[in-house]
Amino acid sequence: MVDSSITSTTTKRPLVNYHSTIWGDFFLSYTPQLTKISTQEKIEFEExxxxxxKMLVETPDNTTQKLVLIDTIQRxxxxxxxxxEIKTSIQNIFDESKQSKNEDDDDLYVVALRFRLVRQQRHYMSSDVFKKFTNHDEKFKENLIKDVHGLLSLYEATHLRIHEEEIFEEALIFTITHLESMVPKLSNLLKAxxxxxxSQPIHTNLPRLLARKYICIYENIESHSDLLLRFAKLDFNILQKLHQGELCELTRMVECYFWVAGVYFEVQHSRARKMMTKLFTTYVIIDDTYDTYATYDELVAFTNAIDRCDDISAINLVSPNLRPVYRTLLDRYDEIEEELTKESKLECLYYAKQEMKKVARAYLKEALWLNDVYIPKCEEYMKIAIVSTTVMMAATTFLCVxxxxxxxxxxxxxxxEPLILRAxxxxxxxxxxxxxNDxxxxxxxxxxFIECYMKEHGVSKQEAYVEAQKKLANAETR
Incomplete structure (x- = not known):
């Protein structure tokens, strides 16, 4: 039990000066009048x-036009x-690619686009489709450097690579080298x-950010569809009003909301966005509690209380100065429980809470290392660190709400811990x-990881950074 007489005024704490939120009360200005979606907007949107x-369904699947249309709709x-509709079309395109030779198989832009769209839909298409664009030495043909659209399409496709696809390692270097060199010579539209x-390939981009930027690019493409452009702008503005309205309720949780909206931005997930934003804001505070505020003894008791969170008396384990954040954490899960009870989905909460407890124990382990001035080996570090990132806890709770x-x-x-979440x-x-790190x-x-690798292998900080980048690239291609 922590001595409650110990207060923050008498205890030395590992405090850090974080800057204040840059948003303040900005989103309070988004009143219901400003975020209201008019009847006319709703009618035009549905039309x-x-x-x-209709355009998507009627365009034949085995055509370049269909590939471009799907790509444009996604961007x-x-x-x-x-x-x-897209799932069905991609399935047909994939099946067709296995059965016969496509007319455009010699067009790098089309081959790379088809490959990317198919792999994005979780179908396996062999990277051998790109061998025709290489010489006997497995280097890409020099005449391709004149094909800007082809190079750009191949570059985007390389980000869907998996392990041991060496052709993509060559393709990535080839496309980056030539695209960077040609940027100054391109028209403003192509340059953009x-x-x-x-700067940010499609596969690693956030859908809303990609959409906002591509709308501006697309409207300057001479062959753009006015119908698609109008629909995309209207959809973006309607969703933005919804998001602004949600932020009006959350106000000072903008960064966490942005993170959550990157996972699911659609209209039907409004409740989930608000619940997860409040929960993640609480986790940020808890992370800082372990990282930059509480003493180790306080954290032991705090973690024990989280482990017994279904027992109301567990709060008595927590030192008085940490009880507000502990109570807030319980309140967040009580809100989730209330909503899930209405939907007869309460069993989901068990999984979310189990992951919450895993995160708390991982935080405590890291606090122990800090308290003991202990630098673990890389394998030991990563075993705990992949839990403390909260990715697996987040994935479970996202599904729950x-x-x-x-x-x-x-x-x-x-x-x-499936491979995709571990990666x-x-x-x-x-x-x-x-x-x-710095x-x-x-x-x-x-x-x-940088300090762990430096100590374990007796290398410089720069060498440790290089190793971290290698492991990062390895995880990104899983």
Whole structure:
């Protein structure tokens, strides 16, 4: 039990000066009048949606026009309205690609676009389709450097690569080298497309950010469809009003809301966005509690209380100065429980809470390392770090609060750390360590992967960064 007489005024704490939120009360200005969607907007939206759907269905699947149309719809951020139609079309395109030679198989732009769209839909298409564009030495043919659209399409396709696809390692270097060299010579429109792709490829971009930027690019393409453009703009503005209205309620949780909206931005997930934003804001505070505020003894008691969170008396384990954040955490899960009870989905909460407890124990382990001035070996570090990233906890809770029926089998699959979540956790941890290491090591802070690797292998910081980048690239191609 923590001595309640110990207060923050008498205890030395590993405090850090974080800057205040830059948003303040900005989103309080978004009143219901400003975020209201008019009847006329709703009517026009439904009319345009049906027209786009008709265009999508009536364009033959085995054509370049269909590939370009699907790609455009996805980049404009409206593909979520046509999931079934796109799924069916990609299935047909994939089946056709296995059965016969396509007329455009010698067009790098078309081959790479087809490959990317098919792999995005989780179908396996062999990277051998690109061998025809290489010489006997497996280097890409020099005449391709004149094909800007082809190079750009190939570049985007390389980000769907998996392990041991060496042709894509060559393709990535080839496309980046030539795209970067040609940027100054391109027209403004092409320059914008190439620069944006090199900065943030489609596969790693957030759908809403991609849509906002591509709408501006698309309207300057001479062959653009006025129908598609109008629908994309209307859809973006309607969704933006919805998001602004939600932020009016959340106000000072903008960064966490942005993170959540990157996972699911659609209209039907409004409740889930608000619940997850409040929960993640609480987790940010808890992370800082472990990282930059509480003493180790306080954290032991705090973690024990989280482990017994279904016992109301567990709050008595927590030191008085930490009880407000503990109470807030319980309140967040009580809100989720109330909503799930209405939908007869309460069993989902068990999985979310189990992952919450795993995160708390991982945070405590890191706090122990800091308290003991202990630098673990890389394998030991990553075993804990992939939990403390909260990726697996987040995935479980995202599923839990969605207004859809998620099966018990799905939750069991998630909590058993499937490869996709382990890889995502590794990516999150290593990117964070690479980007924040110098800042965090200026104060008392648990060792990052960089410090762990330096000590274990007796190498320089620069060499440790190189190794972190290798492991990051390896995780990204899983």
């Amino acid at each position: 345009l949606k049906e027209k786009v759907k 404009l951020g409206v593909a979520y309205h046509f999931k079934n 497309q190439v620069s944006e792709a090199l 969605m207004e859809e029926n998620i099966t018990k089998e799905t939750f069991e699959w998630v909590i058993n 995502s956790s590794v990516i999150g941890r290593l990117k964070d360590d690479i980007n924040t 800042f965090e090591q200026q104060r008392s802070h648990v060792a990052s």
